[in-house]
Amino acid sequence: MNGGRKKAICFGLGPIGCSIAKLALMRKDRIEVVGAIDIDPNIVGKDLASVIGIDGPTGVIVKSDLRGVTHDADIVLHATGSFLSSTRSDLIEFCKKGLDVVSTTEELAFPWYRHADYAAEIDTLAKQNGVTILAVGVNPGFVLDFIPIALSGVCSSVKKVKGERVLDSLTRRLPFQRKTGLGLTVDEFEKGVREGRLGHVGLEESIAMVASALNCHIDKVEQIVSPKISQGMTLSGSHSTIEKGKVLGIIQTARGLFDQKEVISYRMEMYAGAENPHDSITIVGEPEITLCIPNGTPGDLATASLVVNSIERVVEACPGLVSTKDLRPASSVLIP
Numbered sequence: 215m216n217g218g219r220k221k222a223i224c225f226g227l228g229p230i231g232c233s234i235a236k237l238a239l240m241r242k243d244r245i246e247v248v249g250a251i252d253i254d255p256n257i258v259g260k261d262l263a264s265v266i267g268i269d270g271p272t273g274v275i276v277k278s279d280l281r282g283v284t285h286d287a288d289i290v291l292h293a294t295g296s297f298l299s300s301t302r303s304d305l306i307e308f309c310k311k312g313l314d315v316v317s318t319t320e321e322l323a324f325p326w327y328r329h330a331d332y333a334a335e336i337d338t339l340a341k342q343n344g345v346t347i348l349a350v351g352v353n354p355g356f357v358l359d360f361i362p363i364a365l366s367g368v369c370s371s372v373k374k375v376k377g378e379r380v381l382d383s384l385t386r387r388l389p390f391q392r393k394t395g396l397g398l399t400v401d402e403f404e405k406g407v408r409e410g411r412l413g414h415v416g417l418e419e420s421i422a423m424v425a426s427a428l429n430c431h432i433d434k435v436e437q438i439v440s441p442k443i444s445q446g447m448t449l450s451g452s453h454s455t456i457e458k459g460k461v462l463g464i465i466q467t468a469r470g471l472f473d474q475k476e477v478i479s480y481r482m483e484m485y486a487g488a489e490n491p492h493d494s495i496t497i498v499g500e501p502e503i504t505l506c507i508p509n510g511t512p513g514d515l516a517t518a519s520l521v522v523n524s525i526e527r528v529v530e531a532c533p534g535l536v537s538t539k540d541l542r543p544a545s546s547v548l549i550p
């Protein structure tokens with residue numbers, strides 16, 4: 215790893231990957247984008263500028279896999295999927311090539327609770343190859359884990375952690391709206407939840423990360439995913455209507471239990487037209503403390519920023535698989 219500009223490969227160019235690439239290219243003094251990868255044949259072979267919608271060219275041509283990148287690189291900015299089952303082989307390849315990783319894979323944010331074998335495998339490989347692997351994002355990775363952990367630092371004792379995130383899905387990217395089931399029938403929604411295609415991934419990871427930081431053992435996490443039903447709604451900016459009885463989005467709750475007591479409880483409301491969007495965290499303890507972020511944290515920009523703002527803290531970290539609680543906070547740049 216060189217001491218100056220970090221050489222980064224943008225891996226996955228969906229809406230989040232494109233935002234990451236744009237931001238990385240804007241930080242020319244600190245970051246050099248040396249490669250871009252996506253499996254979508256419609257963008258492979260194009261200059262990165264035309265894919266992410268900026269003036270170009272950048273000289274970086276999108277390739278279909280890592281073998282196409284001929285430059286040496288320091289770090290991969292990875293944004294392809296939520297699940298370890300689909301990202302595992304790429305992560306193993308990054309380790310073997312000696313590349314640090316900042317990823318948006320939700321299940322990687324704190325894999326020690328639900329995927330301990332996988333976490334051990336990646337941690338061992340990362341250490342053998344001298345690289346650091348971190349997954350970040352707005353959630354998991356910030357609102358419902360980093361913030362409560364940081365807030366708890368001023369408490370002499372904690373009895374419970376509560377969190378609520380309400381967001382209007384129309385302010386988010388299309389893949390996000392799809393994951394909330396917008397426009398589906400209730401039957402389609404319930405099938406999607408059963409098959410794991412719908413619903414927020416990451417509440418368990420956030421709960422496990424907070425519990426681990428607060429030195430609390432979690433026996434289990436219980437989750438309920440319910441549809442928010444439309445009373446009839448015309449989507450602003452389009453002529454589409456979500457008919458009465460169809461799905462506007464998701465209400466998802468998760469409870470972390472210790473000794474049959476609820477110690478961490480989270481509620482997420484993510485649907486079209488949600489009113490009073492906000493993030494709210496309460497630490498029930500001594501003292502009791504609540505932080506509310508009016509309008510909520512804008513998830514897509516926050517996630518891309520956290521990835522790019524994590525490059526330096528990952529580069530300077532000891533090798534291994536780490537979570538956001540293990541490193542100094544991500545920080546942006548101040549340009550007056």
Ligand SMILES: NC(=O)c1ccc[n+]([C@@H]2O[C@H](COP(=O)([O-])OP(=O)(O)OC[C@H]3O[C@@H](n4cnc5c(N)ncnc54)[C@H](OP(=O)(O)O)[C@@H]3O)[C@@H](O)[C@H]2O)c1
Pocket residue numbers: 225226227228229230231251252253254255278293294295296297304318319320350351352353354355387389390416513514517
């Ligand atoms: N932690 C958080 O808070 C947070 C926040 C936002 C997003 N995320 C996660 O970040 C990921 C990216 O978000 P998104 O909305 O941009 O997702 P997306 O629309 O699914 O984009 C992913 C992109 O990666 C490509 N891709 C998939 N597998 C690949 C592979 N093995 N190699 C190279 N490219 C591959 C996809 O190509 P195809 O379209 O051709 O498959 C697509 O272009 C998602 O998993 C999302 O859930 C996490």
